[in-house]
Amino acid sequence: MESIQTVRKTIQPLLPISSSYSSLPSYNIVPTFSTQYAVQAGYDSLVQSLLSEKTVIIDGFGGVLWESFRMNLQRCFDGYSKKVSWYDIDSSLKSPEEINSMIVANLNGNDPVFGKKYTGNLNDFFDKEKLPLLTSDDNIDLHIVYGTGAALSNWPGPIIYLDVPKNEIQYRMRAKSIANLGSEEILENTQMYKRFYFVDWPVLNKHKEVLLSKINYIVDEQRIDEITWMKGDDFRNTLDSMFEQPFRAKPWFEAGIWGGNWMKERFKGLPQQEINYAWSFELITPENGIVLEGNHHLLEVSFDFLLFRNNYKMLGKAAGRFGNEFPIRFDFLDTYDGGNLSIQCHPRTNYIQEHFGETFTQDETYYILDCEPDADVYLGFQEDIDANEFKQALLDAQKNGVELPIEKYVQKYKAHKHDLFLIPNGTVHASGKNNMVLEISSTPYIFTFKMYDWLRLDLNGNPRPINIEHAFNNLHFEYKGDYVPENLISHPKVIREWPGGRMMKLPTHPEHFYTVDRYEFDHEIIIYTNGQCHICMLVEGETVEVKVGTGNSVFQYAETFLIPAAVEQYTVRNSGAKKAFLVVAYVKETCC
Incomplete structure (x- = not known):
């Protein structure tokens, strides 16, 4: 039997079964939304709800530990002398070679970061001749088809959906305990995440949206030894009630080579043994969860369920443009006692659409929540910028380790509490050390073209990806000189x-x-x-x-x-x- 220690690689704690943080009179790292409906705990309680069924469908997101879940459920069925036959939907997948061929254009070779979003659906991954071969045996008490995409079997019976948070998917990825959709190979972390982002998650989100109105039971699978779950109608009613009240998403925290100590010192409950905290994903909806609390139990589901349920009640006037894509993100960049971020820019709108398949681009701002007197922000070019000279200096730094005199090319401004620095697409920028930045941005969040990273290695001792060519296809060299303080620093x-x-x-x-x-x-x-x-x-x-x-x-x-x-x-x-x-x-x- 797998233990939770072997399937996830992180020092961040799992979401507890019941809340232990809400009474703290300070920043709460596990915010919850109270529901009037029951959140149940344990496999046995779920099994009791299924004892009268003849067929059951157990579907779920990518990253679920399916065999652990199946064994835990089977153990409970054994206690009721229930004869169960399990059918793995993976047996109906196309071969890994067929799937790899189908998505090759979306993965951009061995690029460590960037691919292009797959625009198809989950059923593209399944062999349409194999799916109908999943048939049941009348001599068995209960037939269960399970696995990611199980609902595509079109079996009758209640649908159970297993959700797993995106941060837990990444912790499992780092522990090599999961693989990508339809892959028998466990890829290197950057390649696995790239495939999650550009292939798996887009198709699984479409599938999740279709299933939302049909789900009979929603399960939070992140704790492999003790699940929590809700009835489908209760879950949907809770989502509806969330449109009528303020709420928080569940943040999650990551270390980084430039990370700092501001959050570590002020946010109670964060593990102190972490080397630093560079980011907090405060509200990056493609990766955040929402935590529901019912009868003292906690159940986490992905934020996008809210948009799938009713994007108009969530976004109002903006729903017509953004649909199920939440437009704005909040996140923290903590460089207190840390280092400078890389000198970077983000893609222009047509570039991100053409090359990466996003619908809108990564326009950012830096709101200075706190800073030290020596804190700076790098923003915009010097008036006399020479693009060719700048590019050659960047290449010398990348290839030959030549330190870049960055202020020869890029302007630097003192940071003050409550300043707002404006970083539209194509703007050269970076936060300096000793800033606590609230990044208020449009939602896309991985499309950073690093040009110069101060000759650093990452936390694993590897060079961080540098994207000079992408950057030079997008930089606004006209954002220079006096244009910067007049147009790229907000004047309240x-x-x-x-x-x-x-x-x-x-x-x-x-x-x-x-x-x-x-x-x-x-x-x-x-x-x-x-x-x-x-x-x-x-x-x-x-x-x-x-x-x-x-x-x-x-x-x-x-x-x-x-x-x-x-x-x-x-x-x-x-x-x-x-x-x-x-x-x-x-x-x-x-x-x-």
């Missing part, structure tokens, strides 16, 4: 004032489809969503209470929370002794 404007408070507009660049407001107040404010989803964070102060209807939610300093577009207005009350600064990001009206 007072929109309105009242006793004890004011609302500030932090203008973004015309390339950004989102805008940022900041409310600075002593007591209480009322904010109208105007049919938009608001992504919020308390960036100064201690605690706020957010009232929607009769509900009341409490959020601490540096916690990201969402107000769905279905909420017409919300009241924010400052519960601390200091003035509260609340940052609110949403899609520009003109960009919906």
Whole structure:
């Protein structure tokens, strides 16, 4: 029997069965949404719900440890003397060679980062002649078809869906305990993640969306020894209730070569033995989960279930443009006592669409949540930039280890708390050390073209990928000189004032489809969503209470929370002794 230690490689703790963090009066690393419906725990309780069935379908996301799940369930069926016949849907997959041939154009050879999104469906991976061969035996008490894609068998019977968080998928990937969809080979980590991102996850998300209305039981599979689960109707009703209240996604944290100690020192519950924390995925919806709490049990599912359920209630006016793609992300970049990020840029819109299959590009901003007096941000080119000279200097650094005098080519600006630096696509940039950056960005998140990485190796002692050619296909060399302080550093404007408070507009660049407001107040404010989803964070102060209807939610300093577009207005009350600064990001009206 596998142990949890052997199937995941990380020091980050598993989500507990029941919440142990919610009472802390500080940033909560395991935020939950309370549901009035039951969250059950354990394999036996699930088996009891299936004893009267003749056929059952167990489907799930990629990365599920299927054999461990099957054995645990079988053990419980044995306790009820139930004769079960199991049918592995993998037996109906196309051969690995056929699948590799089918997706070869999406993987871009051995490129360690970039591929192009596969646009087909999950049934493309299955042999259409093999699927009908899965037939049941009338002499068996219970027939179960299981595995990723099991619902494609079209068997009658209840559907159980197993979800597993994206961070746990990556921990399992690092432990070599899982493989890609339809692959018998366990690839090197960067290649496995690339295939997850560009092939597996797009088709599995489409499949998940189709199944949402049909699921009879939803299972959180991340704890291989003790699952939690809900009935399908209860789950869907809970999703519906989430559109009416503020909530948080579950953040997750990663170390990096430039990472710092700001979060490590301030966020209680983070393992202190980690070398640093470079990132927190506060709200990167393709990789975040939401944690439901019912009768003291916790169940985590992927955030995208909310969009599959009702993208209009979540996104409002922006749903017509973005559909099931959540447009805005919040994440932390922590370089306190760490190092500079790489000198980098992101792709232009037509480039990311043509080369990588994304629908919109990675336009960013850096909001300085905190910083030391010596903190800087690299942004835009010097007035006298010579593109050919710059490229040759980058190549010398990459090939010959020649240190780059970066300030000869790139401007550097002092960072101050609450500054907003604007980084539209094609802008050369990097955060310097001793910054705690709240990155407010459009959602795509892996499309960073590194040009210079200070001659560093990664945490495993390997060179980090450098993408000079991609960068030079996208750089805006006209973002230079005086253009930068005038157009790439936000100049806040007072929109309105009242006793004890004011609302500030932090203008973004015309390339950004989102805008940022900041409310600075002593007591209480009322904010109208105007049919938009608001992504919020308390960036100064201690605690706020957010009232929607009769509900009341409490959020601490540096916690990201969402107000769905279905909420017409919300009241924010400052519960601390200091003035509260609340940052609110949403899609520009003109960009919906």
